[in-house]
Structure formats: structure tokens, C-alpha cells
Amino acid sequence: MEDKLVVISKMSKAFPTGEGDFLALKNINLSFAKGEFSGIVGPSGSGKTTMLNIIGSLDSQTEGEVKVMGYEIKELSSKQAADLRSRHLGFIFQTYNLLPVYTVYENVEFPLLLLSMSKEERHKAVMQALEWLGLTDKIKSRPAQLSGGQCQRVAIARAMVKQPGLVLADEPTANLDTENSLHILDMMKKLNQELGTSFIFSTHDQKVIDYLRRVIRLVDGEVVSDDTKAR
Amino acid sequence: MILKLANRNIIGNGKRSLINMFILAIVLVGLLWMMSMFYSWINLSKTQLKEWEQAEGMLWQKDYDPYDAFSFDKSLAPISTDQVSAINAGKAVPILLSQAVAYPQGRMMPTVLKGIPYSQSLLKIPSSYLKDTGDGLVPAVIGTGLAKTMKLEKGDILTLRIKDVSGVYDALDLSITHIMRSPVPAIDNGAIWIDLDTMQQYMAAPGYASQIVLEDSSLMSLADENWLYKSRSVLMKDFNEVLQTELASQSLLFGLFLFLAMIAIFDTQVLSLFKRRKEIGTLSALGMTQQQIIGLFTVEGLLYMVYAVLIGIVLGLPLFLWFGIKGWVLPDSYSDFGMIGFTETIYFKYPIWIILLVLGVMFGATALASWLPTLRIARLKPTDALRGKLK
Ligand SMILES: Nc1ncnc2c1ncn2[C@@H]1O[C@H](COP(=O)(O)OP(=O)(O)O)[C@@H](O)[C@H]1O
Ligand SMILES: [Mg+2]
Numbered sequence: 001m002e003d004k005l006v007v008i009s010k011m012s013k014a015f016p017t018g019e020g021d022f023l024a025l026k027n028i029n030l031s032f033a034k035g036e037f038s039g040i041v042g043p044s045g046s047g048k049t050t051m052l053n054i055i056g057s058l059d060s061q062t063e064g065e066v067k068v069m070g071y072e073i074k075e076l077s078s079k080q081a082a083d084l085r086s087r088h089l090g091f092i093f094q095t096y097n098l099l100p101v102y103t104v105y106e107n108v109e110f111p112l113l114l115l116s117m118s119k120e121e122r123h124k125a126v127m128q129a130l131e132w133l134g135l136t137d138k139i140k141s142r143p144a145q146l147s148g149g150q151c152q153r154v155a156i157a158r159a160m161v162k163q164p165g166l167v168l169a170d171e172p173t174a175n176l177d178t179e180n181s182l183h184i185l186d187m188m189k190k191l192n193q194e195l196g197t198s199f200i201f202s203t204h205d206q207k208v209i210d211y212l213r214r215v216i217r218l219v220d221g222e223v224v225s226d227d228t229k230a231r
Numbered sequence: 232m233i234l235k236l237a238n239r240n241i242i243g244n245g246k247r248s249l250i251n252m253f254i255l256a257i258v259l260v261g262l263l264w265m266m267s268m269f270y271s272w273i274n275l276s277k278t279q280l281k282e283w284e285q286a287e288g289m290l291w292q293k294d295y296d297p298y299d300a301f302s303f304d305k306s307l308a309p310i311s312t313d314q315v316s317a318i319n320a321g322k323a324v325p326i327l328l329s330q331a332v333a334y335p336q337g338r339m340m341p342t343v344l345k346g347i348p349y350s351q352s353l354l355k356i357p358s359s360y361l362k363d364t365g366d367g368l369v370p371a372v373i374g375t376g377l378a379k380t381m382k383l384e385k386g387d388i389l390t391l392r393i394k395d396v397s398g399v400y401d402a403l404d405l406s407i408t409h410i411m412r413s414p415v416p417a418i419d420n421g422a423i424w425i426d427l428d429t430m431q432q433y434m435a436a437p438g439y440a441s442q443i444v445l446e447d448s449s450l451m452s453l454a455d456e457n458w459l460y461k462s463r464s465v466l467m468k469d470f471n472e473v474l475q476t477e478l479a480s481q482s483l484l485f486g487l488f489l490f491l492a493m494i495a496i497f498d499t500q501v502l503s504l505f506k507r508r509k510e511i512g513t514l515s516a517l518g519m520t521q522q523q524i525i526g527l528f529t530v531e532g533l534l535y536m537v538y539a540v541l542i543g544i545v546l547g548l549p550l551f552l553w554f555g556i557k558g559w560v561l562p563d564s565y566s567d568f569g570m571i572g573f574t575e576t577i578y579f580k581y582p583i584w585i586i587l588l589v590l591g592v593m594f595g596a597t598a599l600a601s602w603l604p605t606l607r608i609a610r611l612k613p614t615d616a617l618r619g620k621l622k
Pocket of ligand 1 (some may be wrong): 015016043044048049173
């Protein structure tokens, strides 16, 4: 139980719609340990994003329990949830979601501004993250000047800079070509091994699936399989 | 931190930011200009009223009612010995009033005759022109306004009919020895001035007066059962009332102006919140609290004002210096707008309280216009915000 990062039990998520509630997730029972490199795999509309959003405390379940780092998501105030995200969670999005008016450096520095860190500490952490992702020569660039692959690397650096316990990556390769996809997957795998950061992906990209150690298949909001590859 | 972020965003917003800053800067300069114009104008007017009419207060004969010309006939009383010594010491000036009928160029016009000692120097009325020249005519001074209505020029002779204290009518021939230009409308358009002694003789009321103008408010002790003390603030009541209506209408105008500027800010905020939904979602995912995000956007709006102040200083300083040093003459037409019509050069003054007031009002209004739209952030779920732009 100690090294369980996320514990989900009997969890359901309903969205109110015009014709009654729509059940996006149904009776989910899952747990994720520290250091996992796992993915929620399923077709579009199967509930992957909804699941990541709940684990990421951006949303909350309608039924059951979801514990992230010991915190019950449903019971967090919006301020506590923000605090949890700020300290322990990193997000990577399909559309990168970089802040367009900021430079690469400023984008990566941003999460650290929310934590009370000295300028020197921030600088050290930002430079290290940029080094991991091979972006040290792009410090002063703005997102508009970068390729998609570079943008996603900046986004990964931004997620990693505070060395969170868990990174949630929602279809991170969906907008990238094969080469760039493999490149960022390599990097994330390396970070997972070297820093012990846990990753949970959502994807329906075979390239990503090949990299995952654990594949949880989701169909219509239900877990249909949960396989961990042997090392 | 928030300040740094907000600043980056504003600069990133480019042209639209610049337009907002300029609108705010113009309103700021305009508001400051109007406020100091009023302030300087009021100050000037008060000084003029003091110098030409009120000094530091007056004694009024107890029956005198400035709104009732018929009261003038009975509103005269003997000047007491104490009052006489103050007058002789040059600390007070008696004035005698009477209704009169003038016959300029054969027409008949009711008017007011005022007697003032030709030797006085307390009021700016050029009374030295009232000294008898021995030509059998009574020297008289009128304002440019009255000269215009009566079509009189310097050197003209004017016949006047007055009633003495016993009700007997008498006629006298005046010689207009001077036409004075007074910035105080009541003086410029009002009475015909002659020497007090002469008037007392014609009125058969030697030693009588209707008003005594005082050099110092401490002379209020000269009031007695015949004489009521009117302080300057009492005398200013009319002026202040006119002022209030004027201020109200001008404030309305500028309130509108300010309102439009706030709409611009409000609009920018609403638009930017809409365009930046995904960014708001991202900020939230990165761990910013709603309060922080609201703060960020509000500070962004407020920063427009900070830049507007800088632009305002650059644009406004030459303007303000010009009006401060070169002054400004209210156009004549201003009196048609309800200004009281003191047409003298106004040298603008910029007291710190006016600057602070204008800045305070503008910052307050900008803060409100920046903050109100951000309240919808609180209603925006981070998940919806994140999906915002994908659609
Ligand atoms: N806020 C919402 N309101 C209503 N329905 C939603 C909402 N968010 C997601 N859904 C629905 O839930 C289902 C799962 O969505 P999502 O988690 O985004 O799927 P995936 O990420 O696997 O494509 C979809 O049918 C989607 O339309
Ligand atoms: Mg999705």
C-alpha cells in the first residue's frame, strides 16, 4: 500500500447531458505504483482524458474513491487541488499548451514560480530540465519559433522541472511524426528510469503502446484488460 | 511574480494593449485638465469676488435683501461711531444703495445706484474716478456690461431719477468718467457707482449706509441691532450653488468619458478571457489557484493604467505646463453654458489632492473593469477551459 501512488476503487464518472447523465467511466478499480510507466489505451471517446483529469485533480469522480498521493480527490478544495498539482503532478498535453508570450526558459520556469524557490534554485532546475530534453540552445526562443517536437520537449521539461512524483501525459504524440514521437518517448522512458518519476499516458498510438510497461485497455468507460509486460 | 507574468502578457498583447493605454491616458489627461481648470477657475473667481465685492465679509443693514430691489428703500441705517472709526482707519467701506431710474438716450431703464467713498481702496472698484471735478455733474463709474446695455461711453451724460428718504423724487445728471471692466458679473453688469457723500446728500441721508464692507472678519464685532454680519461663506452661497450645478453637469460628461474607457478595458478583458480559455486551463493544470489566475488577469488590466500614467505624463506634461504658465482665457461663449462668466486669464494649478483624486478614481475604475470579467474564471472548470480551444 505504501508505494501506491494512485488508488482508484469503484469509481464512476457521469456527465450531465440533455438526455440525463452520460456515464463516461464505469466502476473503475485500478492502482498505480511508484515508478510505473503505464498507459490507458482506448479509442477516442473511451474516457481516457476523463480518467487523467480526475487523477490530476482537475475534475472529480461522481462515485467511488480516487486517492492520489494519499489525498482523496473528491474531498480536496479547489485550492488544495491546485496545491497538489503544483507540488506533485506534471501535465503533458496533446497540443503542448505552452504559454505563447513566454520564452522557452520562462515556460519551463513557470511551475517553479508557484513554489517558493529562490532565483538560483529555479535557474539550476530549469537548466537541468532543459539539458535532459536537449533544449539548452533554445532558451530564448518562443513557442511559435519551434517545431512540434521541440514544443512537446519544452512541455515535458516544464512537467519535469519540479521533479513531480507523477506525470500525466494525454496523447502526447498525437500531433507528432514518428521520429519525434520516438524521440520524446525515449526521453520520458529515460527520465522514468533515472528519476523514478511515474508516468501515466493516455493514447491510442501503437508507438506509445510499444513503449509502455503496463497497458490498461479502456472501452466505453470500462477497463477491459490490464497487462504488465515482463521486463 | 504575478506582476512579472502580467507584464509579459500585456506586452504580448501588442496593438490592443497600446490602444487601451492611449484611451486611458487621454481620459486621465482630460480628467486632470478639467479638474484643475475648475479648481483654478474657482480659486480665481473667489479671489475676484473678494477683491471686487465682498472683502472679508460685510455688514448688511438688517432690512437689506439682495433679491428684493424694493427693500433697498428702507435698508439704510446710520453708521455707528465705532463703525465710523473703522471706516476712517481704512478698515471698512460703507456703501449706500438705492433704486433709481436712468434715462439713457431718452429711454427709461430701472437700475441701482450705489454710493461708495471715492477715497476707498479696499475694493478694486476704481472709485478715484468718482471725485467731484466741480463741473456741476456727478462723476459716475459703470461696468462694461452696463455700458453696453445702456449704450453709454466714457464722457456721456446720463440723467437719473432717485427718491430720497422722505419719498421726494430728485433728478441728477451724471457724467460717466470711467467704464470699468470687472471680472465679477454682478459688478460689471450691475450698478451705477457715484461718490458716497454726494449720494447721501441727494438722498437726504447724511451718515447713512446700506452695507459696510470689512477688511477683516474680526470686525464682525461692529455688528449691532441695525447691522447684521455676513461672513464670506454666507456671501458665497449663491456662487457655490451655481458652482454645484456646473460641476454636476461637467462630472456627468466626464463620467461618461470615463465609462467609455472602462468599457474598452472591460471588453479587452472579456475578449482575452475568451481567447485564453485554454491558457487559463493550462495555468490551472500547472497548479495556479483560481485566486491567482483572477489576480493575474486583474493585475494585467491594472497595468494598462500604469502604462497610461506614463504615457499621460509624456503627453500631458507639456499641456499642463502650458496652461500653468501661459494661462487660459475662458471663451466668452462659456457664460452661455452656465459658467458664471468670470472671463479673466486662468493660470492652472495642480494641487496634489487633485492629482491623487484623479489617479485614485481612474485606478479604482480600471481595477473594477479588469476584475469584474475575471469572475467568470471562478465559474470555469479547468477541464472545460482546457478543452476550450480544441473545439
Ligand atoms: N464535460 C463533458 N460533458 C459531457 N460529456 C463529456 C464531457 N467530457 C467528456 N465527455 C464525454 O465523455 C466521453 C469520454 O471523453 P474523453 O474522456 O474525452 O475520451 P477520450 O479522451 O478517450 O477521447 C466522450 O463521450 C465525451 O463526449
Ligand atoms: Mg482525450
